[in-house]
Amino acid sequence: MNSEISRRDVLRGGAAVITGGALQRMGFAAGVDAARGARPLEEVSYDQVRLKSPLHLAQLENVRSVLMGLSDDSLLMPFRKMVGQDTPGDDIGGWYQYRANYDYRKDDAGLAPSATFGQWVSALSRMGAITGDRSLGERAVRLNRLYAQTISTEYFAKNRFPAYCFDKLACGLMDAHRLAGDNDALEILERTRKAALPELPGRAVDREVVWRQGKDISWTWDESYTLPENLYLVSAQMGVEGSVYREMAGAYLDDTTYFDPLARGENVLGGRHAYSYVNALCSAMQAYMVGGSEKHLRAAKNAFDMLTSQSFATGGWGPDEMLQAPGSGKVFASLAKSHNSFETPCGAYAHMKLTRYLLRCTRDGRYGDSMEQVMYNTVLGAMPLQPDGRAFYYSDYHSRPKAAADSLQISSNQEPISAAERVYSNHRWPCCSGTLPQVVADYWINGYFREPGAVWVNLYLPSVLHWTEGEAKVEMELDGTYPDTPEVRLRMKTSQPIGFSLKLRIPAWADGATAQVNGRSASLKAVAGFATIRRKWRTGDVVTLVLPMRPRIEVLDQAHPETAAVMFGPRVLFALATDPVVTSRANVLAVRQAGASEWRMEAAHGPVNLVPFTSVGDRKYLTYIQVVG
Structure with missing residues (x-):
C-alpha cells in the first residue's frame, strides 16, 4: 500500500448490502452473519484477560478510586429528593444533583440528576469482574438495594430524561446481575420498568421533537432511540422470560427516520446529535444479533461508512456534538470555530461498542482498525476523572488561523493561531463522567474474540488471555511495546498440545507485515484484515509479529x-x-x-x-x- 494513501480511504470501504435467508436466533450472540454463514464471534469475559499496559491500568485505577470514594448517601441523594425521602449525606453537585427549580437557560448544575448512577453501577460490576476485588461488586449490589427503596413513577415524572436514565439503570442492573452476582437485580429492573412506563413515550422519539406538552426545549433532549441495545441484552440474559423486554426494544427502534433510510443507503446523519445517534447504531446491531434483523445490520454498516467519511484523523467525529451532512464543509469549518471537536469518553464508548459488534458479526478487521484508532487518539489520552466531578469532555482539534483567509503563504504578520489544548469541562459530573468508567473497563473485552477452534487478536495490548480449547487449558501472553515499537510477541502455554487457529489483525496501514513461529517465517496472508496461523500449539511456542510503521x-x-x-x-x-x-x-x-x-x-x-x-x-x-x- 502506498504510504501516502489516506487511511480514511481504506477504512471507508463500501456500504455492502447483506442478502440471504432468514436468520435463526437462540438469544444473544446466536445469530449468523448472512454473508459468511457464521455465528458472531464470542466476547471474552472480563476475568479472562489480565491487562498489563500501564496507561490502561492507570485509567482503571483512576476511575475505580473516584467511584469508590463517593458515599452511598451522596449517590442516592437525587433519587431520594425526587421522591420526597430524607436526604442524609453531602450533595456532590454538578449535573448529578436535583434542583426542582432548574432552568437550562441559567443553570448548569442540575441538568441530569442521577443520570450517571446506572453507569457507575455498571462500571463497578465490570471492574469487580476484572480485578477480582469483591468490594467493587458488593458496592454495586448495595447501591442497587438502596436505589430499590426509591423506585417510583414520581422520579421519572420529575426527570427531563426519563428514557436516558431508565436506559442507564437497566445497564447497571443487568451488569450487576451477570457480573456481581446480584440475584435481585432483574426483579429491581422489572419494578423500575413498570415505574418508568407511564413517563416514557412508548416509541422512539427523535431528539428535539416535543412529546411532553408544556415543557421547555431541554425536555426534548431525551434519547429514547438508544433504549433497544440494553433492552435486547436484558432479554437475551433473561431467556424466555425476557420477551417483554424484547418487545419493548422493538418498539423503540428508530426505524422511520433513521434505520430505514440508512439501510437503503441514504445518509441522514447530518444535523443529528452525534453521540446519541452513533450510540443508537448499537441498538441496530442488537436488533440483528438478538432480534435477527438483517435490515438493522445493513443500517449499522452503512452508517459506519458514512460516519468514517466525516471523521477526524483521530477517529473522532461530531464537532460541537453534531453530525454533518455530506459536502457541507462544516467539519473543516469547525477547525477554526470550535474547541469542542469530539465528545471524547461518550463518543469513544459508543464507537468502541459499535466497532466491537460489527467486528464480531462481519469478521472484518477494518472495524478493529477503527476501534484502535479511536482508543489511542482520543479516550486513552483523556485527563483523569477528579473526585470533585471535573471530567475530560471534549478533544480539541482547533488548528486554523483566526484570520478569515486560508492562505498557505507564510507571513510574519499572520494572525496567531488559537491552538488546541486538553482542558477539563466547565461542567461537573457531566455525561462523560459516566461513560469514562465504562469504556475504560471495556478495554479488557475489546482485545480478543473467540469461536470454536480459533482465537482472534484485535488489539495488541500487553496482556494475558486464558481459555479452554477442547480439553486443553490455554494461556497466551501478548508482549511488546506496540505501538511505540512494531514488534509483538505471543507466547503459548497449554496443558496439552492442541490445534486451533490464531487470527491476527493486520492493520490497513501495516504494509509488509511479517510473522515468525519459533523463529521460522510463517505465511501471513490477510483476508478482510486478519491473517491466520493454524497449527498444533504447545507450551513454549512463540509467534513474533512485526507491523511496520511509516x-x-x-x-x-x-x-x-x-x-x-x-x-x-x-x-x-x-x-x-x-x-x-x-x-x-x-x-x-x-x-x-x-x-x-x-x-x-x-x-x-x-x-x-x-x-x-x-x-x-x-x-x-x-x-x-x-x-x-
Missing part, C-alpha cells in the same frame, strides 16, 4: 487536501506548536523519532516536535498542519 498523511477531506494530519502506525502525531505549521509532503514522510514518544519534522519555520495524544500533557498542540508541495 509516516503517512491523512487529509481532512478531498476538498481541503492541504489540511492534513501526520500518522504513524495507529496514532496521530500532534504538532507541539501554536503558530501554523506549513511543510512539504516530503518532510512529513521523512518524520523521524527523536526520543521516547516524540518525533521531529522539518517545517517552513524550522523543526517541529510531534507527540501522540497520550503524551501531550498540558502543552498546546495542532492536530492538523498545512502540507504543500
Whole structure:
C-alpha cells in the first residue's frame, strides 16, 4: 500500500448490502452473519484477560478510586429528593444533583440528576469482574438495594430524561446481575420498568421533537432511540422470560427516520446529535444479533461508512456534538470555530461498542482498525476523572488561523493561531463522567474474540488471555511495546498440545507485515484484515509479529487536501506548536523519532516536535498542519 494513501480511504470501504435467508436466533450472540454463514464471534469475559499496559491500568485505577470514594448517601441523594425521602449525606453537585427549580437557560448544575448512577453501577460490576476485588461488586449490589427503596413513577415524572436514565439503570442492573452476582437485580429492573412506563413515550422519539406538552426545549433532549441495545441484552440474559423486554426494544427502534433510510443507503446523519445517534447504531446491531434483523445490520454498516467519511484523523467525529451532512464543509469549518471537536469518553464508548459488534458479526478487521484508532487518539489520552466531578469532555482539534483567509503563504504578520489544548469541562459530573468508567473497563473485552477452534487478536495490548480449547487449558501472553515499537510477541502455554487457529489483525496501514513461529517465517496472508496461523500449539511456542510503521498523511477531506494530519502506525502525531505549521509532503514522510514518544519534522519555520495524544500533557498542540508541495 502506498504510504501516502489516506487511511480514511481504506477504512471507508463500501456500504455492502447483506442478502440471504432468514436468520435463526437462540438469544444473544446466536445469530449468523448472512454473508459468511457464521455465528458472531464470542466476547471474552472480563476475568479472562489480565491487562498489563500501564496507561490502561492507570485509567482503571483512576476511575475505580473516584467511584469508590463517593458515599452511598451522596449517590442516592437525587433519587431520594425526587421522591420526597430524607436526604442524609453531602450533595456532590454538578449535573448529578436535583434542583426542582432548574432552568437550562441559567443553570448548569442540575441538568441530569442521577443520570450517571446506572453507569457507575455498571462500571463497578465490570471492574469487580476484572480485578477480582469483591468490594467493587458488593458496592454495586448495595447501591442497587438502596436505589430499590426509591423506585417510583414520581422520579421519572420529575426527570427531563426519563428514557436516558431508565436506559442507564437497566445497564447497571443487568451488569450487576451477570457480573456481581446480584440475584435481585432483574426483579429491581422489572419494578423500575413498570415505574418508568407511564413517563416514557412508548416509541422512539427523535431528539428535539416535543412529546411532553408544556415543557421547555431541554425536555426534548431525551434519547429514547438508544433504549433497544440494553433492552435486547436484558432479554437475551433473561431467556424466555425476557420477551417483554424484547418487545419493548422493538418498539423503540428508530426505524422511520433513521434505520430505514440508512439501510437503503441514504445518509441522514447530518444535523443529528452525534453521540446519541452513533450510540443508537448499537441498538441496530442488537436488533440483528438478538432480534435477527438483517435490515438493522445493513443500517449499522452503512452508517459506519458514512460516519468514517466525516471523521477526524483521530477517529473522532461530531464537532460541537453534531453530525454533518455530506459536502457541507462544516467539519473543516469547525477547525477554526470550535474547541469542542469530539465528545471524547461518550463518543469513544459508543464507537468502541459499535466497532466491537460489527467486528464480531462481519469478521472484518477494518472495524478493529477503527476501534484502535479511536482508543489511542482520543479516550486513552483523556485527563483523569477528579473526585470533585471535573471530567475530560471534549478533544480539541482547533488548528486554523483566526484570520478569515486560508492562505498557505507564510507571513510574519499572520494572525496567531488559537491552538488546541486538553482542558477539563466547565461542567461537573457531566455525561462523560459516566461513560469514562465504562469504556475504560471495556478495554479488557475489546482485545480478543473467540469461536470454536480459533482465537482472534484485535488489539495488541500487553496482556494475558486464558481459555479452554477442547480439553486443553490455554494461556497466551501478548508482549511488546506496540505501538511505540512494531514488534509483538505471543507466547503459548497449554496443558496439552492442541490445534486451533490464531487470527491476527493486520492493520490497513501495516504494509509488509511479517510473522515468525519459533523463529521460522510463517505465511501471513490477510483476508478482510486478519491473517491466520493454524497449527498444533504447545507450551513454549512463540509467534513474533512485526507491523511496520511509516509516516503517512491523512487529509481532512478531498476538498481541503492541504489540511492534513501526520500518522504513524495507529496514532496521530500532534504538532507541539501554536503558530501554523506549513511543510512539504516530503518532510512529513521523512518524520523521524527523536526520543521516547516524540518525533521531529522539518517545517517552513524550522523543526517541529510531534507527540501522540497520550503524551501531550498540558502543552498546546495542532492536530492538523498545512502540507504543500
